[in-house]
Amino acid sequence: MSMNQPLRLSPSAVTEYQNCPLLYRYRKIDKLPEPPSLDAERGTLVHTVLHDLFESVAENRTPPTAIDLLPSRWKAQIEAKPELIDLVSNEKEWLDSAASLLETYFTVEDPKTFEATHREIHLENDLTESIYLHGYVDRLDVAPTGEVRIVDYKSGKAPKPGWEEKALFQLRVYALLYWKNKGVLPRLLQLIYLGDGKLVKSQPTSADLESTEKTLMRVAKDISVSIEKDYWPPNPTKLCDWCFFKKICPAHND
Template identity: 45%
Template sequence: MTVIAPPSRPPALSPSRASDFLQCPLLFRLRTVDRVPEPASSAATRGTLVHSVLERLFDAPAGERTPALAQELLPAEWAKLQEADPRVKELFAPGGDAESEGVDNWLDAASRLVSTYFTLEDPNRLQPAERELLLETQLPDGPLLRGIVDRLDVKPDDGAIRVVDYKTGRSPNPRYEGKVLFQLRFYGLVLWRERGTIPKMLQLVYLGDGQILRAEPTAEQLEGAERKIRWVWSEIEKAARTETWEPRPSKLCDWCSHRALCPAFDGTPPPIPEGAVEIRLGIS
């Protein structure tokens, strides 16, 4: 019998896990409740590496945050990432997600993403108040919300808050902007509930094509995000209590690593480990 260890922090709903459920309830279950291991992803790993470089860049004083420094940081952060996550080595092994690309080409692509950042912002003109900031807030009669913001800027003159999130992919087609705006408003809602201030700006920096998506949230929009989050959570509770985590086939299934466990592809999900729903979701 699988023994589920208690979490180090109380269960919470994050923007990515909420998006998982909206995409496919079964995907949410396999990732959040069962925690079925997934192979290393080339795109996700490269994103982690680039995020680390941009975080470390701001350790340097203003005036020294140059493209050359960022490129110098890349090998050291790459070494740290390989040490922290042994799965990374699987990327370039036979059958790995980046086998055909090779390590050198893969790192060159990461280097180009770092270079693109400097075409969008001048880090020497910024002094982030927070980096990799963990945010939490408890919704009354609702879930605990949790997320990590890449960067939080606060204007010294009026205290206006800007939330900045880096994306290493390409900016979305306007038809799909609603999904990313939901993530931004999720962060905006948590900040508002915790600090009593609505962020002035929510900003997504897309390094894949050098675009920036900005939104100035209103109280009405953040209240709408809260209603959507509450609805998502009510659906998660319903699925948990009835044990009906239905698959939701879409084009995104082509990139899913759990197809072998999905009934939509003649697979069978594993039994849910005893106690996993209560421990990992806080739902009894």
């Protein structure tokens, strides 16, 4: 990566670097391929359905409508990524597992009662001349009175007590992007966990978002130093058990 190109930052890239600089290098610098993961693909499928659900008129946004969308959206996902066929041996069980996440969604909110203003909206901003920040927001609702709510769907379970702040980082970055671009401070950030039907909510203050920006600037500086010095230390943790690169990682193969 040339030092003259702006550094591309997203909330997931920042978290990845903070978790393990070497993993960041494998993914973002070396761009090593990784096989698809079932959990991630199920998450994509459910996100697609929750996106398309809002194309129905309000009274039709019901669990049966959402579940009926699953087979066609799964077919389109396989067409785009044919290797998924080998990943799913029992399609009925697979679609049932996605349907169960969708049913949980309806226990958390009622999509008949509001309009989703933006879905899968791309937000971007040049934080500085050398830092480009961007991200895709699952849903951004603007109330008739102007208040903004940013929503992200997670297909797993809510974090244990004490870990909510870490989980909210991603939404604070989106809120910062929206604030910078539109001059409006979002009123509410909402993480919806489809694995257990729990919500994590936060009302961001300008101080919260300024502190998020400071974190971004600090991590951007650390990444730039890593690039300059080609220094990517592994950081072995429990997360290594889910890391595809464990088999080539020096922390596990010396």
